[in-house]
Amino acid sequence: MVVSEVPKLASAAEYFFKVGAEGKKFRPTVLLLMASALSMPTPNSIAVEVASSFQKNMRTRQQRVAEITEMIHVASLLHDDVLDGADTRRGIGSLNFVMGNKLAVLAGDFLLSRACVALASLKNTEVVSLLATAVGHLVTGETMQMTTNAEQCHSMEYYLSKSYYKTASLISNSCKAIALLAGQTTEVALHAYSYGRNLGLAFQLIDDVLDFVGTTASLGKGSLSDIRHGIITAPILFAKEEFPELQAVIDKGFDSPANVEAALDYLGKSQGIERTRALAIEHANQAIAAINALPESDSEDVLIFRRALVDLSHLVITRSK
Template sequence: MRILFSRVFSRISGIRRKSLFDCPQHRQSLVFGTNSHSSIDFNPKEKVDPFSLVADEISLVSNRLRSSTVAEIPELASAAGYFFREGVEGKRTCSMVLLLMAKAMDINRPESSFNCIGDSSRVQLHRKQQLIAEITEMIHVASLIHDDILDDARTRRGIASLNFAVGNKLAVLAGDFLLFRALGALASLKNTEVVSLLVTAFENLVTGETMQMSATVEQRCSMEYYMQKTYYKTASLVSNSCKAMALLSDQTPEVATLAFEYGKNLGLAYQFIDDILDFTGTSASLGKGSLSDIRQGIITAPILFAMEEFPQLKAVIEQGFDNSANIHTALEYLWKSHGIQRTKELATKHANLAAAAINSLPESSSLDVWKSRQALINLTQILTTRKK
């Protein structure tokens, strides 16, 4: 079903799918990687809480998301709004990043002025930026619903997964419903560049999931394949949405690229920590089962790094993990290796690249802009030191 939607959207947008390692954004990222700061310089006096800066806006976004799931059929409305209910709506990390990014790029904002025409334009832009956050959340949740169906998952965010609660058929329809609501909202922006970016992100989600499902043993044991799949599944949506924020506010191509770089590297760093927590976290802290990836035969960075130290681990991967003894053997190799530490270092590297992108934005004298940028930098540390 998701592959079908990907093809439909591709025809609408006319976009040809590109590999991460062939796309212009990735080539530009290599330039930033060369010139970026080697570490993040945190000053305790400059700590800014990312969530508090946009808490009111996130509340508005959450309310609109609940309204967006209203449907003619009550069962469909209930299923589509399952993860938007108060208490189970998640951390809204995507919304937080995007709303902060919008503020961080408000480069020409005057500190004190009153212009009726300018004020009206600013309100319209602000609403469009909030709509990008809503669209991104709908695509994100729809992809989680579909992923849980494919993985036959039983839990998500500490509660029953939607497929487990209502069955696969209604869960599929609920995910599809959210995607079409997102597409309708996207069309209302009447911005072809933004539409292309979000369609690309959605297609990448489908591509990444397909890569994971169809990978050969050699591909599963390849760090390059893992990085590309991880970008598609985790980082493409936030990076393209960050860039969409820049395009909506008529930023230069250079600023748009920096926004893309922040989202891409933050998304990658986030996933690397997720991969660690799958081995080190508990089911209670994760809101889903621990060791879920390896039980499904999904090979992530910690195991890939462990395999570099213990090549014999590849033979265990080839045998598969239907046998719990093979899981136990793989874990023994992992704990003897530096796999967890090297994955942490990889997450830190990309967190630093994300922070460097924010530090490279054009200067601004606005205190609000400065606070938003500092919050985005602080977020790179928060997400890479989390325990759940």
């Protein structure tokens, strides 16, 4: 779907879809598993040929949502790297580092435009609204991160809201879109949304842990990147609850390596990492509960894919990269 009359633009837009730089494809994997987990039996009254055509068309539309979601996600990464001045992403040079900020921004815009065209082709206003909302949330979350004041900086509630907008909204609204395209009820669609929301939050919480305990090689980005950019995440917030004096260090900012070391010292003495993992597990369990709340199914195939979604919840909280 990434086609342009300008080769340079097409090359830039495809940069993170190429072999070796395509990432984990976490979101498309979740969505395609959800599509199979919500598969509905075809009524016997419908002819086999008609049923087969219907199922194929529905699957194509759901796959298109997975593709659109990944395009939106990658576009947000391109824009984020420009805003952060990042020089690496996924273990290679970031697009803005390799081709410059202007082309990186334009490539992100181009991906969003192609995603919009693909979204319109689905001809489902509710699905369009869900994905458009998620794009708005990405912008909201990034703005929240850039404009955080002193009070918000120390608020766990603010941090979780920002994390939802930046990470969980896209996957949760996409899961709901998958359910709607499958012809599921509003109740089932809300369970799909809840799975995506809680899985996304768990993913972000573990990401925040790995920023402190991971390595540059495993993360594909500079270790301690968040705190060096002055971004306060759950491990530091939990550490501050145990050591209120950490707030004075945070207030000074992290331009100084000494302040970074001081914050890490407090974090090491605290239960910040452990409590963040515990919160991630709590959200993963809520994601699993959403899958278990789905209507019973006699299809072994459907049950296999539901178990895969449960397994994925476990993988999210045990991953090391």
